[in-house]
Every structure is written in structure tokens, then in C-alpha cells.
Amino acid sequence: xxxxxxxxxxxxxxxxxxxxxxxxxxxxxxxxxxxxxxxxxxxxxxxxxxxxxxxxxxxxxxxxxxxxxxxxxxxxxxxxxxxxxxxxxxxxxxxxxxxxxxxxxxxxxxx
Amino acid sequence: xxxxxxxxxxxxxxxxxxxxxxxxxxxxxxxxxxxxxxxxxxxxxxxxxxxxxxxxxxxxxxxxxxxxxxxxxxxxxxxxxxxxxxxxxxxxxxxxxxxxxxxxxxxxxxxxx
Numbered sequence: 001x002x003x004x005x006x007x008x009x010x011x012x013x014x015x016x017x018x019x020x021x022x023x024x025x026x027x028x029x030x031x032x033x034x035x036x037x038x039x040x041x042x043x044x045x046x047x048x049x050x051x052x053x054x055x056x057x058x059x060x061x062x063x064x065x066x067x068x069x070x071x072x073x074x075x076x077x078x079x080x081x082x083x084x085x086x087x088x089x090x091x092x093x094x095x096x097x098x099x100x101x102x103x104x105x106x107x108x109x110x111x
Numbered sequence: 112x113x114x115x116x117x118x119x120x121x122x123x124x125x126x127x128x129x130x131x132x133x134x135x136x137x138x139x140x141x142x143x144x145x146x147x148x149x150x151x152x153x154x155x156x157x158x159x160x161x162x163x164x165x166x167x168x169x170x171x172x173x174x175x176x177x178x179x180x181x182x183x184x185x186x187x188x189x190x191x192x193x194x195x196x197x198x199x200x201x202x203x204x205x206x207x208x209x210x211x212x213x214x215x216x217x218x219x220x221x222x223x224x
Contacts, residue, residue, distance in 0.1 A: 032211040043204060043215040044155065051211075089154060097143055097208040101154045 006102030117216030134205030141207035
């Protein structure tokens with residue numbers, strides 16, 4: 001199966017600064033890499049995803065980069081705001097639609 | 112995005128009883144649904160893949176006789192936790208897949224006393 005590692009486990013960033021979360025995956029056949037934001041007690045919300053045929057995707061303050069050769073992908077949040085505080089999970093697909101999740105990063109934005 | 116509902120949102124039960132959780136795709140048909148379990152401060156762990164009209168596929172280490180999954184229609188999958196024990200207390204989340212993307216239900220918090 002797929003194995004996804006995520007770092008760091010916790011991240012504190014001053015409001016307005018950028019945050020970067022990194023993930024690595026093991027299965028070279030994986031071709032879909034979503035990022036989810038989860039607030040306490042709530043469902044994961046898809047914030048951005050990338051497929052293996054592109055190297056970078058951006059949506060306003062959020063961007064994801066993918067390096068297929070190195071099998072790692074990263075989430076970049078710029079101009080962070082207090083409402084960005086949450087737990088973020090990366091994931092990679094395997095066996096068609098199955099997802100393996102990373103261990104999560106607790107992001108805290110310091111006002 | 113597509114909408115997935117889950118019921119109940121929380122349940123408290125006595126040890127030894129069974130609990131059924133429903134997952135519905137409200138505005139699309141899902142031939143495949145997924146059931147996850149999430150313990151506090153941990154990641155989502157896939158328990159099983161629910162396939163409409165056929166048996167569920169369970170991940171390694173998940174007891175299929177304890178976690179019964181039924182996917183009777185293209186919009187409904189159910190997870191029954193049989194003979195629940197305190198260690199089964201967790202946050203159970205379903206999702207429905209569509210073209211790689213997964214849409215998650217709001218989750219069910221199960222507490223077994």
C-alpha cells in the first residue's frame with residue numbers, strides 16, 4: 001500500500017507570514033494528491049489538490065507543488081490569517097480512489 | 112462540491128450494544144464509499160471500502176465481523192459497530208468518491224460507556 005509522511009506535526013506562524021507543510025509518498029503509481037483542512041470536531045475540507053501531470057497549482061493564497069521524481073509534495077499558504085489555524089492533512093491515492101492520509105500538521109497563526 | 116450526510120452526528124451507547132451509522136450522498140450517486148476512523152489528535156485511518164451491490168473490502172487489521180458494512184443503494188452506505196466496547200469510541204467519517212476527489216460526511220462521534 002501507500003505510505004505518506006507529513007512534516008512538521010506542529011507549526012506556529014506569525015500572522016501575515018507564510019506556512020509550508022511537506023509530505024512524501026512511497027507509491028510511484030499515486031497520481032492524485034489532495035490537501036485537507038480539518039477544524040476540531042468537523043469533517044475534512046478539501047482546500048486544494050494536484051494531479052501528477054502538473055507540477056504546481058495555485059488558488060489565491062494557497063499553492064501546492066509536486067515533485068514526482070522525489071515523490072514529495074508541499075502546501076504553501078501565504079499571507080496567513082487567524083482563520084487558517086487548523087489541522088492540515090495531505091493525502092495520496094492508491095488503488096484507484098483510495099486515499100492514504102498523512103499524520104497531520106497543527107497550524108497555529110499567531111495574531 | 113457534492114454533499115454527503117451522515118447520521119447520527121453523535122451517539123452514546125452501553126458496552127455490548129450495536130450502533131448503526133448511515134452515510135448518504137445527497138446529490139450524486141456513489142458506487143463507492145469509504146469509512147474512516149479518527150482517534151483524537153490522529154489522522155484518518157481507512158477502515159473499509161463500501162461497494163454498491165457487493166461486499167465491502169476491509170483494510171488490514173479491521174474486523175469485518177465487528178464492523179458490518181452494507182451498501183444497498185447508490186446513495187446509502189451503513190456501518191454497524193457490533194458489540195461495541197469502550198475502545199471503539201472514536202470519530203467515524205464516511206466519504207463518497209467521484210473522479211478521485213472524495214467528499215466527506217460530517218462524521219459521527221461514538222462514545223461507548
